[in-house]
Amino acid sequence: MRPPAYQMLADELRTEITSGRLRPGERLPPEPELCIRSGVSRSTVREALRLLASQHLIITTRGVTGGSFVAHPDAAQICEGLTTGLTLLTNSATVGFTDVLELRTALEVPAAAMAAHRRTDTDVAFLRAAMFDPAGDDDARMCGAAAAFHAAVCKATRNPLFELVTRPVYDASCGDDVIRDLPEGYWAEVDRDHRELLARILARDPDGAATAARIHLEHVAEANRRSLELNGDHQRTPATSVQSA
Incomplete structure (x- = not known):
């Protein structure tokens, strides 16, 4: 059975994080870019990011300089x-x-x-x-x-x-x-x-x-x-x- 789209995107981003391609403190691509790159809706992207945040892999901040950043290992x-x-x-x-x-x-x-x-x-x-x-x-x-x-x-x-x-x-x-x-x-x-x-x-x-x-x-x-x-x-x-x- 094919996993949900948000799960597939979360798995892809998790691999980039655990492989070191995305380093601790590095900013993830913005949501619109992830939508285009993955061919999914913004709500799907946000669900994937919420999943990664629940696993303590990323931290999301608000504001002009906000975004989703790779968490430092704790x-x-x-x-x-x-x-x-x-x-x-x-x-x-x-x-x-x-x-x-x-x-x-x-x-x-x-x-x-x-x-x-x-x-x-x-x-x-x-x-x-x-x-x-x-x-x-x-x-x-x-x-x-x-x-x-x-x-x-x-x-x-x-x-x-x-x-x-x-x-x-x-x-x-x-x-x-x-x-x-x-x-x-x-x-x-x-x-x-x-x-x-x-x-x-x-x-x-x-x-x-x-x-x-x-x-x-x-x-x-x-x-x-x-x-x-x-x-x-x-x-x-x-x-x-x-x-x-």
Whole structure:
């Protein structure tokens, strides 16, 4: 089935943007020119531009110097979009919780090794600040600290793409349906795992850091398997181990 005309025009302009033919900050051709070039009405052009704007690819301004301009890449918006998409997929029938944990392993194990090799004193400070007390902190504090710890590990890789991609995957694996009814002792185990990983990163031990990250994710998989089984969500129940990642 042939897509609508506005979709075809939006796809064409999106290709020009993502290929670099239209650079960030560059002005798109004016609406009349796009009408002539594409052989479509002005309303179709505007619908295509609205679609691109909703995808944060262009910014449209009014006035004498207004027009539609290619947006500068925004890491926060990209991360938000990935988080939304991954969370929706994780709650669908097409992607299981095992898939998310396998992806976390594929990303976080090498990230831990890289962090051990590249970390700075500032990175270490962030990692230490993300420690928590399983005996005294509440669940909200521990969830936030755990997320901050994993983010700090990725930041220590000095590769911004690890930060961009790993956080949405982490968030998709930590929904309310996962973290409720966690087994007794879960947070104490997470604390031990995090402290071991921190020790390996401090020692600049890439192999040890990778092993610590993998063991931690195996513990997470087992705990979440039991949590999801308690909630009767067998479709999303993860495997006991994520070593296949």
